[in-house]
Amino acid sequence: MPQNNASSPTTRKDVLERLYHTVMARKGASPSVSHSARLMARGRSKIAQKFGEEAVECVIEAIKGDRNGLISESADVLYHLIVMWVDAGIDPADVWEELERREGTSGIEEKASRPKPSF
Numbered sequence: 001m002p003q004n005n006a007s008s009p010t011t012r013k014d015v016l017e018r019l020y021h022t023v024m025a026r027k028g029a030s031p032s033v034s035h036s037a038r039l040m041a042r043g044r045s046k047i048a049q050k051f052g053e054e055a056v057e058c059v060i061e062a063i064k065g066d067r068n069g070l071i072s073e074s075a076d077v078l079y080h081l082i083v084m085w086v087d088a089g090i091d092p093a094d095v096w097e098e099l100e101r102r103e104g105t106s107g108i109e110e111k112a113s114r115p116k117p118s119f
């Protein structure tokens with residue numbers, strides 16, 4: 001019988017949902033014990049700035065071709081994205097819904113269907 005532990009494929013794919021609920025639970029917690037609480041106490045601009053910094057670090061690892069670095073920075077990006085969602089009142093389900101809406105539509109096709117600028 002498959003084990004239902006944190007590293008099994010069934011629970012691993014839920015890691016973003018679990019992280020979201022953990023960060024939600026940190027809202028209003030003491031900034032001295034929680035990094036998420038500290039970040040949220042510093043305000044939206046700081047949260048967005050940290051996300052941007054992590055994204056740039058991800059880009060640097062990608063360009064360097066450092067696979068492990070890219071994995072590590074990707075985890076930082078996802079964590080900081082989730083803090084940004086919690087601060088903005090976005091539920092992961094809202095994003096999953098938008099991804100599902102896009103399923104099956106090629107990016108090329110979608111771009112071609114955009115209204116052409118009139119100038």
Ligand SMILES: N=c1c2ncn([C@@H]3O[C@H](COP(=O)(O)OP(=O)(O)OP(=O)(O)O)[C@@H](O)[C@H]3O)c2ncn1[C@@H]1O[C@H](COP(=O)(O)O)[C@@H](O)[C@H]1O
Nearest residue numbers: 019022023026033034035036037038039050075076079080
């Ligand atoms: N995934 C993460 C995660 N990834 C990165 N980080 C932290 O993000 C911080 C980034 O450090 P930086 O020096 O880049 O930035 P900074 O400390 O904000 O400071 P400055 O840029 O202002 O100097 C580090 O303290 C990392 O430990 C994370 N902190 C928490 N989590 C998850 O969030 C959960 C809740 O954490 P707490 O909110 O701390 O309880 C944890 O159980 C983890 O699952």
